[in-house]
Amino acid sequence: MNKTLLLFDSFAKGKKMQGMRSNNCVIYTRVSTKEQADNNMSLGTQRKICEQYASKGGLQIMGYFGGTYESAKTDERREFNKMLAFVKKSKERIAYIIVYSVDRFSRSGTNAMYITDQLKKQGIVVYAVTQPTDASTASGSLQQNIQFIFSEYDNQLRREKCMAGVKEKLLTGVWCTAPPMGYDIVKRDGKKEFVVNKKGKLLGKGFQWKAEGVSNEEVRSRLAAHGLKLSNQRISDFLRNPFYCGLIVHNALEGRVVEGIQEKVVSKEVFLRVNGILSQRHQGYSVKPENEVVPLKRFLKCDYCGNYLRAYKAYKNQEYYYKCNTPGCKCNKRADSLHKTFRELIAGYTLDVNEDYRQLLKIQTIATYNQLTQESSQKREGLEQQIEEIDRRIKRLRDRLAMEEIDREMYEEYKAKFLEERHAIAKELAKQGNKVSNLEKCVDGIISYASKLAATWDSGGYAEKQKLQFSVFPEGMLYNRKNDECRTPRVNEVFRQMTGLVRVLGEKENGNNTSNCTVPALVV
Known part of the structure; x- marks a missing residue:
């Protein structure tokens, strides 16, 4: 290159091409089920063929991943994610992920395409030994993506066939997976049967106790005394499972209930009686x-x-x-x-005052509010000005990008800093609360509401009463059974201070000047 041109390198655009691709790779193998993994079905074959390809291509194997059973329907897999983390962060620049076939890598279709695309941006290519394509080129990448889509399609077909078989079995009354607690699977004359075991007989007693009106907690205690310890959640679950009364329910049945071949723990009558109790709470x-x-x-x-x-x-x-x-x-x-x-x-918090007192109360409340919020208002204005200034900076940054005064990388870096600063200020601004747009109208509404607290609670519906209760006592009310008394942890300061001011004014009118009304009082 002309030495003179070297002086202009700082003005060049675009990223420099990386050096030659390394020869480092990792191998990922997997099977779909635990049974296949236990029997080493194809795991050894996959690894052997991948190693042969790496040796033939002069690739250096930096690690082995998988080697177990992991479903390829989702990319939330432990070994799979462990492998991705390694190739992205390894100091030894990994260039290839070697798999036996694309469906060993993933069957998630579009998500698999996204993952391979992100890997490619880091210079990492997924290579399937039995489906050779050069995924570093546009045509090879297209071919690999098509293979991913067909793998997902094949997976969906298999699931449909499997669920069709499951549905057929369920319709004949045969449960297809492991039965719930309390059953053993026994084969007689080549047929599978579900037989109630010792735990199942105890669960039958649990149903009988519940049908007699015993609480769930008592059922749990009695079963624990017999050696069967269950959580409250599991007690509720087994009492609601119709499998125990000889029925089958399953998502594949699409809302249908089928008579099963399993041995019954309880009769349908007892099951319905128990669940009538659970749903309607008729035990008293x-x-x-x-x-x-x-x-x-x-x-x-x-x-x-x-x-x-x-x-x-x-x-x-x-x-x-x-x-x-x-x-x-x-x-x-x-x-x-x-x-x-x-x-x-x-x-005691309902205001019973005449019009003169009401006007005085209004003036006092407005004066107190203005005094207490003066500092907050000033702080709010300052924060709003800071946000406006940051918005101007972001706009100027965008203009500089458009004029090519800065590159995209610098724009994103400074924009992120400005947005982070803006978020922190907006969070602080939210703590200052909202500014009241019509203070007089708001105070009139509060005084009017406070003068009708008792009447509103007497005549209001459930929602209205709940709203009133939490408005006056935000933390609710506590009842002490031992002392047979109620207490309120906190009273809304607005109602408390208004009631206190009215009480002081009443004492002054009656000639009792022992109380000293300091203004402004605390009003939130």
Whole structure:
């Protein structure tokens, strides 16, 4: 090259071509099932043929991956991902991934094409020994992509045939995979049978106990006493599985229920009785997700364990109760008693003032809000100005790219920095809260709402009552069974301060000047 031209290298565009491709490679082998892996079906053959190709082509093998069973339907595979991580990060520049055939690499079609494309950008080529193509060229890459698509298509055909066979078996009442807990598979006269074992007989007792009205927790305890330890989730699962009453349900049956050939653990009548209990909760009480009669549900918590109390209607006396469902916690209280307590509590935060007091309350609240938010408003304005400045920088950066003053790489680098800075400022801005557009109207609405708290709670529906409860007491209400008392962890400062100000004004009107009303009061 002319020495004079070397002086202009700094003005050149585009990336320099990499040096010659290395001779380093890795070998990836796999089979689809555990049985094939245990019997070494084709794994040894795959590895031998791949090694022969590498030796013939003068390639240096830097590692072996796979060598086990991994489904090729998805590319979320441990050995497969381990291999990809190695070839991308290895200091020894890997040039080839050698596989027996493209379907050993992947059967995921378009995703396989994406992976090979990303590898190619790093100078790594996938080579299938039995389907030789030069994937480094456009025509070879096209041919390989077609092979990936056909592998995926072949996989889908196999699945359809397999599921058709599964469906046919299921329709005859034969379960195709491992049976649920409680069954053994026995072959008699060449036919497969599902026989109830010792665990299955214990599960049968579990069904009987549940049918008698015993709780899931008690069923679990009794089974554990007999040597069968199950979690609460597994108790619920087996009680809802119709396999135990001789029926088969499966996705392949497309919503149909089929009579199975398996031995029954319980009768259909007992199974239906048990699941009637599970779904309708008829063992002494009933539950409804939203019920206006029990508005403190999902608001009232147990002071002992912190869980929300559930509501139910007792069949014995037809009264509603709130109850904690935590095992071992016996928190249980009549609903009407707790409603009375809450009604008295909310009445204490209901504003009962004349128009003069209302106007004074409004002026005080606005003055307090403005004073408390003055610093926040100034900070918000400063942050908004910073965001505008960053947006101008990004626009200028884009203009410089268009004018070819900077290259794409520099543009992306600085754009990422600006966006990261903008995100941090926007996050800080969000902490400042939204600016109230019409403060007077907002305060009028709050005072009007606060003056009708008790009446709204009395006449409102479930959703309206829930909204009111959490508006005044954001963290809900706690009930202590031992002391038989309720407490509220936190009161909304707006309602608390308004109530306090009205109380002070009332004392001053009555001539009691012992209270000192400091303004502005804290209002959030």
